[in-house]
Amino acid sequence: MAEPIWTGPAVAVVTLFDEKGRLLAAETGAHAARLVAAGMRAVVVAGSTGEAATLTDPERAELVAAVRAACPGVPVLAGSSGEWYGMAVERTAAVLEAGADAVLVAPPRLGGDLAVYYDRVAEAAAGAPVLAYHYPGVAGGPVPVDALAGLPVQGIKDSSAEPARLAKEIELGGKAVYTGAAALLGYAAWLGATGAIVAAGNLVPTECLAAWAGDAGAQREVARAEAAYKARPGGLKAALAEVHGTAPTRRLG
Template sequence: MTEPLWTGPAVALVNLFDADAAVDAEGTAEHAARVVEAGIRAVVVNGSTGEAAALSDAERVALIAAVRAACPGVPVIAGASGDWWQQAAARVAGAIDAGADAVLVAPPRLGGALTGYYARVVDAAAGVPVLAYHYPGVAGGPVPVEALPGLGVGGIKDSSGDPARFGHELGLGGDLAVYTGASALLGYASWLGAAGAIVAAANLVPGECLAAWDRDAAAQHVVSRTERESKALPGGLKEAMARQYGTSPVRRLG
């Protein structure tokens, strides 16, 4: 059986922008290094938490390269979704050239044949792991569980927060690495034998995310509360980070 690229919690990284809403690749990389130093096992850059939909392809590459240089000891996974296969394939190739160890790719927002789309993406990755991304309405379209075995991907990030669906994915077996994107399911995912998690809460409470993965109920409550409270702030997660770390709260989206 193939070992997953990493196990345990990864951070769904926030991308930082300066006062003029320009990409702050150095600041983003410094923040990535901070959570890695706290024990987080991998970094996912240019995902939905990183406002990837508002980034140019050149900005995506700059962020990947900066994070890769700042976090030499852990896997760096890059979001590389696209609204059609050629766009996604080009982003996959660019991410790998910039140093990504794997790519995270959601289906096209407007649907289409998933097998053909992912076949092109996997081909462009040239042996680098591809993770499908299920977060319909936020990051592309849905990834039906029954379609997963035929997509040729190495794993999936499921941010739906649906425990029944998550259990179904784990029941597929084989070499599919299953990661939850729902911070409320950290302990549950660990208990069921998932490969790991990719969560935005790790930007704020990395230590508690690690403890929750180890099935510490008190830590799981802290993680869930932290995410809930940050979402209630006018500026969301970035405002919570600004209060905690002094980072920029500027957003391009939302």
């Protein structure tokens, strides 16, 4: 397996918008920098937590540039999925030009030839790492475990929260495996996953790090925090606004 881009917990960072829904790129960068200072080992921009489906391509590039400038010491990954490979190729090239170190790419929602799709994305990445993204129903279509070994990707983010699937991905070998499920931080580390990319890192970064290190109490605290913010619409941004004074506006819902 190639050397992973990072190991341990990373944050799937929220995208901040003002009260009229306009992008707050610099403010998002400042929030990401706060999380890096707390110990998050990488930042993922324009993922599902970052409301990527609402971003224009210029906004996506602006956001990547702002977070890259604010977080010089860690890898910055950007979502660059598309409903066909042409969209994903254009987005991949654009976010890498804007300063991303790697890309996170879900398959098209309506399926297709995954090998061709990821081949084209890997060509556009021109050597930069590509991570597949498995979160069907939320971010594109599925990445079958049986197909993963043959795809030209460095690894996968698996947000399915399925322990058995995670174990199969790790058992494959040759690919970095990142869980996207905050509830599985301790389990994933124990099992031998490469790391994690979690939305809960926006709110409880130190607890996420401790859970990854094997602290069962911290894992329970992460689960409680996640359950609390998921219990209300826009709960994560609302909780962040209460703690840090960041903008609570969402474009989705």
